[in-house]
Amino acid sequence: MSHRQNLSVLALALLTSCSGVPTRTFQIDAIDVDERAVPCLVVIGDDWAGAAQKKQLVNVGSDDTLSLTVEFTRPEMDIIVVAVPMDPSGKPRTMPKSRIESTELTDFLGDVRRLRVKDPERNLFILRKR
């Protein structure tokens, strides 16, 4: 490979890496106003099906946080956190498909936050009852 070809490949590689969509991994947690952990589904944008399929859940089974990697296709991305109804065995009874459905099933109002790529890593959502 000639020197010129090498440079072209390098330039192409640099261009590709620069034009990628920025991503950021956030730590998501959810509590209620009494500071108790609330089992929740975490939705990026309006992708409710994707959230359920990828099991983007927090506080299900144990009090934990969710590592959520967000692709910033826009400067700000909406993150929606809604409560999930649980069955007595501690598993989600169903996955809500909207904020309204979650409220009907759990009595909790969902919360939404518009995040930027350079926002703090840890994001706490505080849900309240309707």
Add this chain to the structure above:
Amino acid sequence: MRRRLCCSAVVSLVLLTLPSCSSVMKVGISVDPPSAAVFVNGVRDGQGARRIHDFDFGENERVCVQAAAPGFEPLCEMLTKQQVTDQLAKYGDFTWVLKQEK
């Protein structure tokens, strides 16, 4: 002797400049009710009675301040360094009053 004085002056200058380079801001916050829990960047940082909190911007563009109390609507503010600077210059502390749930 002159060299030593020069070095001392440079070290003093660096030390004086350091605080202004820090990404941490000292910010007074009061929340009504005072029993409200206050969170900075998702971490509990005391209660609502007036006290100084550290806002560490680090690499971040904004800090997230939240307050919550039973029977009240939770509050969440995403603040840029500029917004915090303006607030401190114009009004001093941040004061928030949580709305009672209906």
